[in-house]
Amino acid sequence: MRTLYRSSRVRTLSYPATGEWVLVDGRHVERVGIGEVPDADRVVDLPGTTILPGFVDTHVHLTGTGVHHQAPGLASAGSAADLLSVAREVAQARVGPVYLHGWDESGWADRTLPSVDQLDGIADRPLGLARVDGHLVLVDRAALSEIDTREPGVELDAAGEPTGRLTGPAAQAAKRWFATHLSEHDVEELQLEGASLAVAHGVTTIHEMSMPAERGMRDLEILRGHRARLPLDVVSYVATTDISSVIDLGLPRVGGDLPVDGSIGARTAFVREGFVDRDDDPRGYFGDDELAQYFHDGHLAGLQVGVHAIGDAAIEQVVRTWERVYQSLDSRQRRHFRARRHRIEHFEMADPQVIERAAMLGLGVSVQPTFDARWGSPGGLYEQALGPERARSMNPFRDLVRRGMEVGAGSDSPITTIDPLVGVAAFEAHHDPEQRLGREEAIRVFTLGSARLAHQEDKKGSLEPGKHADFAVYDVDPLEVASLEGVRPVLTVSLGRDVYAA
Numbered sequence: 001m002r003t004l005y006r007s008s009r010v011r012t013l014s015y016p017a018t019g020e021w022v023l024v025d026g027r028h029v030e031r032v033g034i035g036e037v038p039d040a041d042r043v044v045d046l047p048g049t050t051i052l053p054g055f056v057d058t059h060v061h062l063t064g065t066g067v068h069h070q071a072p073g074l075a076s077a078g079s080a081a082d083l084l085s086v087a088r089e090v091a092q093a094r095v096g097p098v099y100l101h102g103w104d105e106s107g108w109a110d111r112t113l114p115s116v117d118q119l120d121g122i123a124d125r126p127l128g129l130a131r132v133d134g135h136l137v138l139v140d141r142a143a144l145s146e147i148d149t150r151e152p153g154v155e156l157d158a159a160g161e162p163t164g165r166l167t168g169p170a171a172q173a174a175k176r177w178f179a180t181h182l183s184e185h186d187v188e189e190l191q192l193e194g195a196s197l198a199v200a201h202g203v204t205t206i207h208e209m210s211m212p213a214e215r216g217m218r219d220l221e222i223l224r225g226h227r228a229r230l231p232l233d234v235v236s237y238v239a240t241t242d243i244s245s246v247i248d249l250g251l252p253r254v255g256g257d258l259p260v261d262g263s264i265g266a267r268t269a270f271v272r273e274g275f276v277d278r279d280d281d282p283r284g285y286f287g288d289d290e291l292a293q294y295f296h297d298g299h300l301a302g303l304q305v306g307v308h309a310i311g312d313a314a315i316e317q318v319v320r321t322w323e324r325v326y327q328s329l330d331s332r333q334r335r336h337f338r339a340r341r342h343r344i345e346h347f348e349m350a351d352p353q354v355i356e357r358a359a360m361l362g363l364g365v366s367v368q369p370t371f372d373a374r375w376g377s378p379g380g381l382y383e384q385a386l387g388p389e390r391a392r393s394m395n396p397f398r399d400l401v402r403r404g405m406e407v408g409a410g411s412d413s414p415i416t417t418i419d420p421l422v423g424v425a426a427f428e429a430h431h432d433p434e435q436r437l438g439r440e441e442a443i444r445v446f447t448l449g450s451a452r453l454a455h456q457e458d459k460k461g462s463l464e465p466g467k468h469a470d471f472a473v474y475d476v477d478p479l480e481v482a483s484l485e486g487v488r489p490v491l492t493v494s495l496g497r498d499v500y501a502a
Ligand SMILES: [Zn+2]
Pocket: 257, 308, 345, 346
């Protein structure tokens, strides 16, 4: 079955740079051309439109995206009272445990969080409200009674009573409890909802960051069970140190969002000089030897290994550990090391020296430009936590690209919107003008760059004969339109299927 998509302009991101139509044979691009059109079984006329290769989002939590989409009001809550009233509304409409995601107090006039007594007043059953970065969860006493409160990360008041604020292992335990109390059908629906949202924004491939510590292996098993029915392609990364478990699943990669540290928002990132508004000393989640063992075993098993690292100390630890693993290899093994493109997710507090060292090792970085748009501006969250000087040098996108690093981009949805054009706009509007990327460059990072991070550049990221028929059709040209605000595809095609139409 051959389908001809006729538009005004096809941006191939390859050579030749533009065409007027795409001929699709089954799941693949047969040809992109100009002028005389070939025969096809089906012709889709899209006059005046521009076609771009499908976007590849390198960092998505699909079930979480569905959860977030269930209560969008949480993200726009402007105070603790707002947050409680949104939670109350959702709780009243439901029967089981209530777990919601997306609040962000960094923009509130009064950043005081609700107390455990106030949380107890929302529902007479377990309630969990996760901060936008997922690293801080507010829970009521009913939820506290379901988890082991001896876990590290249960905040206590002066009297030794839990405040309802959970971070680290305790936050993960709470998330895991909520996740395992959803039915399989509910999980499928949430994943489908997340995937539908992605294709409505032109995303045709996601790198799914599975978090067994939060959702158990069940979330991944459910996803793999119905992935053929999803409207987009899923590349799974599993945040585990259990290498044999991913080999059993047939995956060529391990880790992904496996946290070496936490986040700036939750003040759990592993940063060298601490947080300006905290006295405690930030720590990483891994000892050096433990991390080296993991990297070494993953590498020797032939896998691509990825970890989450945000703070400067965490990033340095990861790069230093990879250097140590590299040193331990023989010359034949070293020759193939760079090609593995071991990954670092986020890579936010990277200085020029650590960038150089990471580049030498061929490490790939999966960045989230929208983090900068949201938290990187003067007076924003990063400045509140780190002071102006350290905040200013964060997320040096231009330096990464200039150094020739493997750079791909993602949303970390549901932490930020799964809309890649919001990410492209964030690349263009970086808080430091020196670190901005141009429009086309930003789109290349979000397509070809992202595809390369999963070793899929032979299949995805540009429109060429033999590659996957993954593309998005716009009624403006996203490379030329002045503002990308509100620009959405009119049609999205994934593996030759029309998966979304406006
Ligand atoms: Zn992460």
